[in-house]
Structure formats: structure tokens, C-alpha cells
Amino acid sequence: MLFKVFRKCSRPRDCGDLYASGQREDGIYSVFPIHHPAGFQVYCDMTTDGGGWTVIQRREDGSVNFFRGWESYREGFGKITGEHWLGLKQIHALSIQGNYELRIDLEDFENSTAYAQYGTFGVGLFSVDPDDDGYPLTVGDYSGNAGDSLLKHNGMKFTTKDRDNDHSENNCASFYHGAWWYRNCHTSNLNGQYLRGQHTSYADGIEWSSWTGWQYSLKFSEMKIRPTRDPENK
Known part of the structure; x- marks a missing residue:
């Protein structure tokens, strides 16, 4: 499968700017x-729910190891067209530019799909100093059909296997073999192991507990953000 690299719109701040430019x-x-003038490459979803989404995480086939340390999660890893984590540093730079919303698309191994959306x-x-502070999560205003499995993590710092927050x-x-904004411990674990559906271990796969519980690892997850839109212009 071929992926195009686009350069139109001289200095877009995010995929929302690119969508607005046509x-x-x-x-x-x-x-x-x-606050990141050097820029970086991202994957833009211009079709889902009105487009303009900047993808910050994708799981789809287990080809990338997500059980990594702090530096990897800060800087980002994987392949933008496939499985990847954009990087806490980059996600921070995007989200401090204004008001953003988050959409999480999910798919199980029976090809059922669901989504969770957060208006904040x-x-x-x-x-x-976000790195020293642990890149704490701010999230709110849930909607969707997957159920909410993220609000419990609101306000939490990011934890990796080598940095316990x-x-x-x-x-x-x-x-739980992942990295996330864990509290004590989680209701979602989208950076967990790629375990391919039902598993006997507890809560250590790609979990979204409100949809498939703690012992079912999802086939696909994609986290993406965009500037909050006026409801009439979505």
C-alpha cells in the first residue's frame, strides 16, 4: 500500500490547519x-467524522514493541503509516496550542468497531517543565459507543516501566506490560501487549474495559486529536 506525503500549506500547526486549507x-x-518550530511528520485522518485529526497512536498488527521506557515514549517510536506512538513531547506541543478534542477508534477481532470521544x-x-512533571493527562466530556475508560486517568502522570508515576x-x-497515565492501575491500557483477542492473563493487553473487559486484547486502536470545533461546523 502506498502512502502519500503532502507539503501544501506552508507551516500548518496541526492536521486541523491542513484540513482548513483544503x-x-x-x-x-x-x-x-x-512551541515546536522545527516541526515533525504526522499522519492526518482527513475523513473520519469531519476530518482534521492528527494521529498520536495506532495499534494494528503487533509489529512494534510498545513495552518501552520513558525516553522512547517521550520522543516517539514506530512507523507513522503503521503502528506508532507520536511522542509525549510532540503530543504536548500540539495540545498546548489551544482547545483540543480526542477521538479513540477501536476494533476487535470479530471486526466490531466502537469509538470514544472526549471534548477536552x-x-x-x-x-x-512537562517532562519533569510527567506529562499529566487532561481529559473530559465523554461521548461515543465504546463506553468511557479514560476519565479515571484524568490528572495522572504518564508511567513507563522505568519511571513510576x-x-x-x-x-x-x-x-500490565504497557505505558499509560495509570492511576491504581487502569480502566484502559491501549499501549499494552498485542495479545489477539481473549487471553487468560489479566488486563495486560490492548484493553478498553468498558467495551470488552479486562481479558480481551483489541485488534486495532487509534488515538487522534484535533482543535475543538464549533458544533455547527463539525
């Missing part, structure tokens, strides 16, 4: 957030 094709684009989203919104006696990332 771009309508899904693909790889360069964006230049206000940000990472390190109130941090002077959760409220558990154990390191939740190590225990």
Missing part, C-alpha cells in the same frame, strides 16, 4: 506547532 486526503504531512484533551497543559504500590507499567 486538504482532504489521509496521509503523512509535516506540522509545525507553535491535553498533555502537560499546566506544566512549566502512578498511585499503586507496584509499577503499573511493568505489571
Whole structure:
């Protein structure tokens, strides 16, 4: 499958800017957030629910190891056209530019799909030094048909296997083989192991508990953000 790389719109801040400039094709684009002037490449979803989405995470085939340390999650890893994590640094740079919303698309191994959408989203919104502060999550205003499995994580710092910021006696990332804004520990674990459906271990796969419980690892997840729109213009 071929993926196009687009360069139209000189210094777009995100995929929302590109959509506003007339771009309508899904693909790889360069964006230049206000506080990250060097820019970086992202995958833009220009078709789902009105388009303009900047993809920040995708799981689809288990080809990329997501059980990684802090530096990898800060800088990002994987392939933009496939499985990847954009990077906490990049997600922060995007989300501090204004008001953003988050959409999470999910699919199980029976090809059923669901989504969760949050009208409020940000990472390190109130941090002077977001890395030192742990890139805390701000999320709110749920809608969708997957059920809410993220609001419990609101306000939590990000935890990896080598940096424990959760409220558990154990390191939740190590225990559940992932990395996330764990509390004590989770209701979602989208960076967990790629376990292909029902599994006997507990809550260590790609989990969205309100939809498929704690012992079913999803086939596909995609997290994406865009500037909040006026409801009449969605």
C-alpha cells in the first residue's frame, strides 16, 4: 500500500490547519506547532467524522514493541503509516496550542468497531517543565459507543516501566506490560501487549474495559486529536 506525503500549506500547526486549507486526503504531512518550530511528520485522518485529526497512536498488527521506557515514549517510536506512538513531547506541543478534542477508534477481532470521544484533551497543559512533571493527562466530556475508560486517568502522570508515576504500590507499567497515565492501575491500557483477542492473563493487553473487559486484547486502536470545533461546523 502506498502512502502519500503532502507539503501544501506552508507551516500548518496541526492536521486541523491542513484540513482548513483544503486538504482532504489521509496521509503523512509535516506540522509545525507553535512551541515546536522545527516541526515533525504526522499522519492526518482527513475523513473520519469531519476530518482534521492528527494521529498520536495506532495499534494494528503487533509489529512494534510498545513495552518501552520513558525516553522512547517521550520522543516517539514506530512507523507513522503503521503502528506508532507520536511522542509525549510532540503530543504536548500540539495540545498546548489551544482547545483540543480526542477521538479513540477501536476494533476487535470479530471486526466490531466502537469509538470514544472526549471534548477536552491535553498533555502537560499546566506544566512549566512537562517532562519533569510527567506529562499529566487532561481529559473530559465523554461521548461515543465504546463506553468511557479514560476519565479515571484524568490528572495522572504518564508511567513507563522505568519511571513510576502512578498511585499503586507496584509499577503499573511493568505489571500490565504497557505505558499509560495509570492511576491504581487502569480502566484502559491501549499501549499494552498485542495479545489477539481473549487471553487468560489479566488486563495486560490492548484493553478498553468498558467495551470488552479486562481479558480481551483489541485488534486495532487509534488515538487522534484535533482543535475543538464549533458544533455547527463539525
